[in-house]
Amino acid sequence: MKCAMGIILGELARLQRHLGIATYPDHEIYGLVHGLESVIDARIKKHWVSAQQALQAREMLQYYADHTELPLNGFEDLQDKLITMGIDRSKATIIFTLFKSVGAVPEVFAKLEDGGMCLEIDLENR
Numbered sequence: 001m002k003c004a005m006g007i008i009l010g011e012l013a014r015l016q017r018h019l020g021i022a023t024y025p026d027h028e029i030y031g032l033v034h035g036l037e038s039v040i041d042a043r044i045k046k047h048w049v050s051a052q053q054a055l056q057a058r059e060m061l062q063y064y065a066d067h068t069e070l071p072l073n074g075f076e077d078l079q080d081k082l083i084t085m086g087i088d089r090s091k092a093t094i095i096f097t098l099f100k101s102v103g104a105v106p107e108v109f110a111k112l113e114d115g116g117m118c119l120e121i122d123l124e125n126r
Helices: 002-019 026-033 037-047 051-066 075-084 089-101 106-114
Strands: none
Touching: 002 026, 002 037, 026 037, 037 089, 051 075, 051 089, 051 106, 075 089, 089 106
16 A cells, blocks of 8 residues: 555656656655655655644644733744644644634634734645
């Protein structure tokens, strides 16, 4: 199953690179297409968000929603907390895009946006 997923990911990466949509190094495409487990694992883990990470991020955002007196001026105010949860900016974008798309904690997102938060959240293209 993992090998088949690697082949599919590799072919998609090759196609995206050919179309100029994204750039992937030759070694990554080769490793994916040829089923090299370490390359497949690295690619999957790059975008993997565990249920625990999503829950922790949700609880953190809910805390800010429940405590409106706390300052929240942008992503930088959350970054240290997210890093301790193992959530980098790209994973935060994935998590926050999901939360925003389902209408979770809108007051927190409004506050972050007012503070200049730029998380590239684009629900039309996700």
